[in-house]
Amino acid sequence: MHRMIRINGKEYEIDADDRQSILQIINQLPVSFHSNCEYGKCGSCGAIINGKPNLMCKELVGNRQEIKLEPLTIFPHIRDLLVDFNFDLLRQDALPKFDFDYKEMQQLRRCIECFLCLEVCPAFKSFRDKIPISMILNKQLVRKSISQSIQSHLFNCTSCNSCSEVCPQEIEIFEKVVRRLRGLAPIEAHPSHLKLRKRVEKTGRSMSKEIDDTLLGKKFEVEKPIDNLILFLGCFGTLKKRFQELNRRYIEFLNQLGYSVIIPREQICCGSPLSKIGFEDLFQKLVDWNSQVFFVHQRLYDAEIITSLCPGCVSALKSQYHLKEIRNFADFLEEEIEIPKGTYYHQPCHDESRLAEKFNLKENVLCCGAGGGSRSFDPEVSRQIGSLAVDRLSEGERVMTTCPFCITQLETMLSIPVFHPLERFNKKERYIN
Numbered sequence: 493m494h495r496m497i498r499i500n501g502k503e504y505e506i507d508a509d510d511r512q513s514i515l516q517i518i519n520q521l522p523v524s525f526h527s528n529c530e531y532g533k534c535g536s537c538g539a540i541i542n543g544k545p546n547l548m549c550k551e552l553v554g555n556r557q558e559i560k561l562e563p564l565t566i567f568p569h570i571r572d573l574l575v576d577f578n579f580d581l582l583r584q585d586a587l588p589k590f591d592f593d594y595k596e597m598q599q600l601r602r603c604i605e606c607f608l609c610l611e612v613c614p615a616f617k618s619f620r621d622k623i624p625i626s627m628i629l630n631k632q633l634v635r636k637s638i639s640q641s642i643q644s645h646l647f648n649c650t651s652c653n654s655c656s657e658v659c660p661q662e663i664e665i666f667e668k669v670v671r672r673l674r675g676l677a678p679i680e681a682h683p684s685h686l687k688l689r690k691r692v693e694k695t696g697r698s699m700s701k702e703i704d705d706t707l708l709g710k711k712f713e714v715e716k717p718i719d720n721l722i723l724f725l726g727c728f729g730t731l732k733k734r735f736q737e738l739n740r741r742y743i744e745f746l747n748q749l750g751y752s753v754i755i756p757r758e759q760i761c762c763g764s765p766l767s768k769i770g771f772e773d774l775f776q777k778l779v780d781w782n783s784q785v786f787f788v789h790q791r792l793y794d795a796e797i798i799t800s801l802c803p804g805c806v807s808a809l810k811s812q813y814h815l816k817e818i819r820n821f822a823d824f825l826e827e828e829i830e831i832p833k834g835t836y837y838h839q840p841c842h843d844e845s846r847l848a849e850k851f852n853l854k855e856n857v858l859c860c861g862a863g864g865g866s867r868s869f870d871p872e873v874s875r876q877i878g879s880l881a882v883d884r885l886s887e888g889e890r891v892m893t894t895c896p897f898c899i900t901q902l903e904t905m906l907s908i909p910v911f912h913p914l915e916r917f918n919k920k921e922r923y924i925n
Contacts, residue, residue, distance in 0.1 A: 495553065498560045499523055499572060508553050514541060515548035518561070518573075525573035532660055535606030538564055539573050545611040547660050566610050566617075599668050602661040609655035609665060614859035615648050615866075618876045624649045624670045646673060647682065648873055651768045651864030652841035666864075674770030674865075684868050685769045692774065696760030699731040707736065709757030712743045717752040720795035721819075722786060724809065726802035727761050728896040735801075735896050741914045742801050742821065749824060754793050758785045764808035769865035779813055786815065799824075801912075803843035803895045804863070821894060821913070822847055829913050834889030838881065838910075840898050847894065847913065856884040862901035875905060882906060 497504040497518065508517045515530060515537055528534040530549050537548040540562040553559070567575035610616050615623045624646050655665045663669075692698055707725060723743065728735040743753050763778035790796060797817040800806050806820045822845030829851075837848040839857045848855035861867065861878030882905045885891050890909040893899060902910045 493555075494557070496558045497521065498558070500562065510552065510554055512553050513549050514539075514551050514553065514559065514561070517553060518548065523572040524570070526575070526577070533604060535604035535660070538606045538608050538611070540564065540611070545608045545658050547606060547608070550660055564607065564611050566607065599661075599663045602663055604661060606660060608658040608660070612654040612658050614650060614652060614654070614861065614880065615877045617880065619645060619648050619873075624665075624673070646670070647769070647865055647869040648877070649864050650841065650859050650861055650866045650874075650877060652859040654841070654859070671768060671770065674768075675772050676770070682769070682865075682869060685771075685865060688769070688868055689766065689771050689774060692761055692763075692766060692778070697731060698727045698761050698765050703730050704733075704736060705730065705757070707739060707743075707755050708759070710755050711752070712747055712755075713752040714747050714750060716750075718750040719797060720752045720754060720793045721746060722789055722793075722795050722798045723753050723755045724759055724762070724782075724798055724800040724802075724805055725755065726800055726805040726896070728802060729800075738801055738896075738912055738914055745914065746799075746824065754789060754795055756785050756789045762805045762808045762813075764804050764812075765865065765868075767808070767812065768863070769869075775812075783813060783815075801894070801896070801914075803840045804897060807842035807844075820845060822850075825850070825913075831892060831913075832890060836885050836888035836891050838885060838891050838893035838898055838902065840893060840895035843894055845894070847892075853892070854888065856881050858884060860898045860901045860905075862897040867897075867901065874901070878902075878905060 493508065493510070495506050495508045495517070497506060499518075499521075504521050506517055506520060515527060518525065525539070525548070526536040527549070528536045530537075532547055532550045535547065538545060539548050541548070541551055542556070542560050545564065561573060563569050563573045563575050567577060569575055613623060649666065649670055651666050651671075653666055656663065656667070659665065688698060695703065697703060708730065723739070725739055729739045730736070746753050759782060761778055762782065763775040766778070767775040786798060797819055798809060798815060799819045799821075800809070801821055803820060806818055809815050809818045820843065822843075831851050831853065835853055837851065837853040837855050838860065839846070839848060839855055841859050841863060847853070858881040859877065860881050861874040861876070866877060867874040878901060882902070885902065885906060886908070888908065890911065891902060891906065892911055892913060893902070894912060899910050899912065
């Protein structure tokens with residue numbers, strides 16, 4: 493099949509089979525690039541392929557008639573797809589010896605140093621060598637240096653998991669490495685996180701405001717329901733007026749679809765914020781508590797499905813509670829919601845739904861910087877990480893997103909309205925609460 497290959501503004505026409513790799517076809521072109529093994533083991537042939545970083549030897553041509561190739565942006569550009577790998581970020585030392593059991597982090601040994609993780613990391617362009625991935629690649633986490641490493645920006649990570657999504661070795665960089673290293677940090681190394689822990693231990697919530705239990709323990713039933721749902725409010729849903737109102741609208745939305753909604757009074761924080769900053773012991777206690785609450789209510793009301801408006805809570809319930817029937821807002825969205833023109837969609841890192849495609853909206857997939865304990869550890873660092881997302885979103889007239897953390901963060905950084913799909917605008921573009 494005839495293909496058009498675009499490389500840095502130059503166009504090349506070539507015949508290629510769907511089953512050929514990108515690397516195989518550019519080998520036939522008069523362009524410069526790095527390559528060695530051609531089997532995804534050396535990590536040298538990284539490039540941005542149609543806007544997404546990957547190894548050229550690992551990606552097939554498929555049925556695409558046009559393919560755009562660009563060099564990785566994190567290295568100095570030489571020509572074509574050739575970049576200069578020899579810069580200060582990298583020091584080819586031996587894998588460090590940690591002063592703790594390394595067995596759980598054996599995944600690191602699979603790293604082929606392709607650096608695709610750095611290409612997508614939202615913190616890298618602001619902090620370069622002062623982020624967890626760079627520290628690992630730089631071999632900074634050496635014996636007896638955990639305390640220093642914590643002070644040296646191990647928390648400059650938002651847990652967006654973009655690194656794992658592009659890793660050709662499928663290394664779970666945040667879950668298996670960064671999160672576990674954070675668990676080794678001395679408590680005094682992050683007093684703001686210690687304060688968060690004490691708050692959760694005392695109130696069961698990660699926010700500092702008083703709990704509003706208006707919705708807790710309530711049932712919102714319909715005649716002849718399609719099914720009964722358990723609604724997990726999350727910390728935002730019990731502490732902040734705006735998100736309480738959002739949950740009321742969500743309940744009304746679900747009722748209109750024919751679902752009865754049950755809200756357990758005993759539910760507490762899902763524990764996701766604590767897990768991400770290394771407090772695994774307390775996180776497990778929250779998991780055990782909430783799991784028992786879910787079990788009782790599922791049996792009592794014959795309600796298998798659990799839902800939440802918070803993508804972070806949904807992600808935790810799916811991946812760390814190992815519950816099967818977990819649904820988010822978008823799973824129930826059968827009809828289109830009328831979205832004002834000029835709206836950009838901000839894709840939350842932990843939301844698997846793709847509403848930008850559904851509503852045909854311009855999209856920002858860059859992290860806002862609020863997650864992973866980054867905002868509570870250092871708000872200014874968090875804002876710096878989110879600055880690229882803000883630059884992109886500022887091109888629009890308003891921003892839609894589904895995550896309460898993202899809404900809260902972006903509202904402090906943008907001069908345009910930020911709203912959830914369940915909210916509506918009046919003529920003055922203010923929220924109707």
